[in-house]
Amino acid sequence: MSVAVHRSLRYGDERIAFSLRVQPARRVQRIAIHVEPDGRVVVDVPKETSDAAVQAAVQRRARWISGQVAAVRARLAHALPRAHVSGESLFYLGRRYLLKVVVDEGRDGHVRLRGTRIEVAVANGDAARVRGLLDAWYRKRADEVLAARLAAVASSLSWVCTPPPMQLRVTKKRWGSCSPEGRITLNPNLVKAPRECIDYVLIHELCHLGEHNHGPRFHRLLDTLMPDWRRVKERLDGLVEQLMPP
Ligand SMILES: [Zn+2]
Known part of the structure; x- marks a missing residue:
């Protein structure tokens, strides 16, 4: 078994610690310097090597050692901690x-x-x-939460007999849309929004099942179902940058 001894070397203003492992001469014939993956510096020396010879050997390679240690530190800084x-x-x-x-x-x-x-x-x-x-x-949560909420809101509307088919699609600009065939497409990022904002988007799209445009009849319908929809819409508009990744 080898014995570790702690030493250090200087390189410019740096002091670099290393551990010395004295090895039997049959295993190690000359001084060998290693920089371990965690950045520790280990120097293997044959038994009966003088301190001066060890110090001279590490000083000769000080620049290389310093570079290796810096490279390991840079790599570790980019890896995520536990x-x-x-x-x-x-x-x-x-x-x-x-x-x-x-x-x-x-x-x-x-x-x-x-x-x-x-x-x-x-x-x-x-x-x-x-x-x-x-x-x-997020997609899984959106699938569950938005589908359940859509079914709940739709069940209270006289012109919707069964919950309309729903699909999720990531888009950069829209929270939802309603196809002429009555399929509702929702942005999965909507699940990040407050519940009243989710309801506003669902009610808006469900109103399109009755009125496919944004005309006065559409807005009358929306006013009836969610009298403060303008406030809620404004709140959702203010959250776009936080909720929709660029
Ligand atoms: Zn619309």
């Missing part, structure tokens, strides 16, 4: 949450709402994968 609150705001049903990324192999791919956070568990901290998992989670 549990990481990014500070990024996420919205769900009008509430603000913070994104938390947890590196956990056992729960890889798991997304959950927890207190004031939305937690994404991944085996490795790949930012693109976190984004993909979040998008899938």
Whole structure:
């Protein structure tokens, strides 16, 4: 078994710590310097190497060691730590949450709402994968929440016999649309909005089942169903930049 001894070397203004591992001469014939993946510097030396010889060897390679350590640090700075609150705001049903990324192999791919956070568990901290998992989670939530709300609102309207077919589609500018055949398309990002805003979009599209344009009859219908729809629409318009990613 080798014995580790802690030393340091100087490179310019830097002091770089390294551990010395004294090895039996049959295993190590000369001084060997390694920079480990975590940035630690380890120097293997054959038994009975003098301190002066070790120090001279590391000083000779000080520039290389410093460069290697800096490269490892830069790489580690870009990797995600084990549990990481990014500070990024996420919205769900009008509430603000913070994104938390947890590196956990056992729960890889798991997304959950927890207190004031939305937690994404991944085996490795790949930012693109976190984004993909979040998008899938929002889509699933949108599918459930928007379909249930659409059925509830539609059931109170005399001109709608059965809940209209609904589909989700990400668009840059629209929250929803209604086809001439009566199919309602909704932006999954709508699930990030406050409930009254969701209802406003659903009521707007359901009104199109009776009136396919934005004429006076359409607005009379909207006024009856949601008398303060202008205020709610204004609120939703003010949230567009936060709720619709560019
Ligand atoms: Zn419309």
